[in-house]
Amino acid sequence: MNAEIITIGDELLIGMTIDTNSAWMGTELTNIGFNVYQITSISDNKEHILKAIDESFSRSELVLVTGGLGPTSDDITKETIAEYFDAELVMDKEIYSNIEKMLRVRGLEMNENNRRQALVPDKCLVLQNSRGTAPGMLFERSGHILVSMPGVPYEMKHIMENHVIPYIKNYFNREAIVYRLIMTYGTFEARLAEILSEFEAELPPNLSIAYLPTAGVIKLRITAMGNDEKTLYAEIDRQIDKLNLIIPQYIFGHDGDTLESVIGDQLKKSRKSVSTAESCTGGNVARMITSVPGSSAYFTGSVIAYDNRIKIDELKVDRKAIDTDGAVSEIVAKQMADGIRKKFRTDYGIATTGIAGPDGGSDEKPVGTVWIAISSAKGIMAVKYQFGPTRNNNIRRSSLAALNMLREQIINNQ
């Protein structure tokens, strides 16, 4: 059963806004068994909206539309969809009072733009939006469903979770398609595909594998199609068991796991704590660790030592080591990791020191040179990495490498 997503807004086409809504909706639709056939982004232009909706609605059973419902005059989605379904706009008292209430909380008065938001087509099911002023609208025709929602991500997600997903699950009869993700770190897509070529060839015909690379992390997705979800998941799990034998060194988790959530689980389970001493990552390792809810149970804190003075005063790095080996060196990374572990009395200490760029590189230590160290009661280890020329990429790559080193160290220490 096909679904499509249409996102409306000039800001998407001129690139001012990255379309994160489509990825989120794509995941949700896939999870409940829809085949997402196409994602289309178009501008706030009436003729184009009508054409895109008509094409999608005629080839796919479900069409989700976001955007163009704001209070400003460039937002014309509601009027256009009403026209497509031959509907009249009428005032909805519940929405009107919801908008009034939301504005009151913010200390604002109702204005003409807000009043216009309380108008809805008379041929739709109105989906209340308790997080914003524009409601969602659901239209049904000849067994097909079209839903229009605001483009603000957290309003759209709220309407999807509370109204749209329950409704369409009930409305459509779906074929079972399930998948699981295997999260890997430490190699390249082409290399992984080569190692797994035999595994891939031996997959049963109703199973398939896909490689989904992001910067540093490659996700493997195994998808299964058939009648019974439970059987399909068991089939996938059998394949995951095989993968655990072929590439154990690269697999760090499954499904929603991230390196930071996995080390969180490891530390909670073993009742250990961690702190970070960051130079080139500038707090990004700490930010990743603390993005996990409940991280205060195992994360104590950090010293971000951008200035060498802070490395010396706070982390007890030898001034001489900096003078002879430089701030980006094995000895300084090790002293930083050990310094933070002792200072904050944690079980593990992570340290990063490198040249993020674009400036500061030399022939001997080009931009992208990074030393990462982990200190624990069992000793201190450090690894040198050579990343590329791009500052943000170097910060991200260094942070992932640091988290993965900690993950391996915790396993080794067990």
Next chain:
Amino acid sequence: MNAEIITIGDELLIGMTIDTNSAWMGTELTNIGFNVYQITSISDNKEHILKAIDESFSRSELVLVTGGLGPTSDDITKETIAEYFDAELVMDKEIYSNIEKMLRVRGLEMNENNRRQALVPDKCLVLQNSRGTAPGMLFERSGHILVSMPGVPYEMKHIMENHVIPYIKNYFNREAIVYRLIMTYGTFEARLAEILSEFEAELPPNLSIAYLPTAGVIKLRITAMGNDEKTLYAEIDRQIDKLNLIIPQYIFGHDGDTLESVIGDQLKKSRKSVSTAESCTGGNVARMITSVPGSSAYFTGSVIAYDNRIKIDELKVDRKAIDTDGAVSEIVAKQMADGIRKKFRTDYGIATTGIAGPDGGSDEKPVGTVWIAISSAKGIMAVKYQFGPTRNNNIRRSSLAALNMLREQIINNQ
């Protein structure tokens, strides 16, 4: 002149990957005067790729295609486009040796998958990719151009900047469309639209304004169309002068400015330095500050004090203050800001302490309660914010609020 973007890959449709390429290409195309008509995301399916390409290529003068050029068997874009243009695949020796070289650097041998990447259609202009193994391909027919590029963002950007943009600038005659952005912080879209309704009504007919909200920051885009770029920019600048009189309290910058780049400029210009003491933001304020190249000139470092013990030991927060007022309080925020400023001997100290969630809230201090303080030689000020229920949103909103408070404080101290 219309342009379209087609992104190919199952990972986009099932939502495993957010399509950031389209936004980047959309910005580039807009900057050189193209009207981006549509962005279409489709799966690695031959019939669908042929149909999407044919539709886009017939209605738009320029079509940029990314993705589906990887070494694995699910990647079929090259073969499909070759078929569309009736081209044969032939071995390209330059690409072959480039791939060989890239693999050698990584210590890898050429395999069958890599060899397949050195095949190119005989009817295209090959665009060298020095950052990866898949080259770009440019096709021309009846005054229309189609370009196929890899989906890896930093490879695609490299090919766009070095080959595609110079080529299409030269190939097409463009009408002049220019725009500038005005960055605002501190209000809502509907409120801003209300304040600016008169301004909007008075705009000359060849100028338009759009509201581009992101979480916390609203960008205003003023676009101008006409013959002469220089005249158009002068017209836009006249309107920006007007905006500076109407909403000075919200405007913090223009075009590529971010709050972190603006405070970077302020600090560099005034030769001042900053450090941060972060609890609920967990390093995110430092990460934002250090994402700016050259930030080591004014950013000294941070103490991330997740544990109250670190607040007391490192930042000299009164244990009594934590006991009586709690860690999320005005007095603790102020002591943290002052503590870090004195400890690291910087001109400014930023502190954040709050309840990011999802746990830890109470009736008196619900999730989203955040105190932010700024310390400088002129004194310490603190503000209480009430954000929402979402952890990541609270971290982001708190970080933006902290940076904006610093920005205002630096202006006030001048």
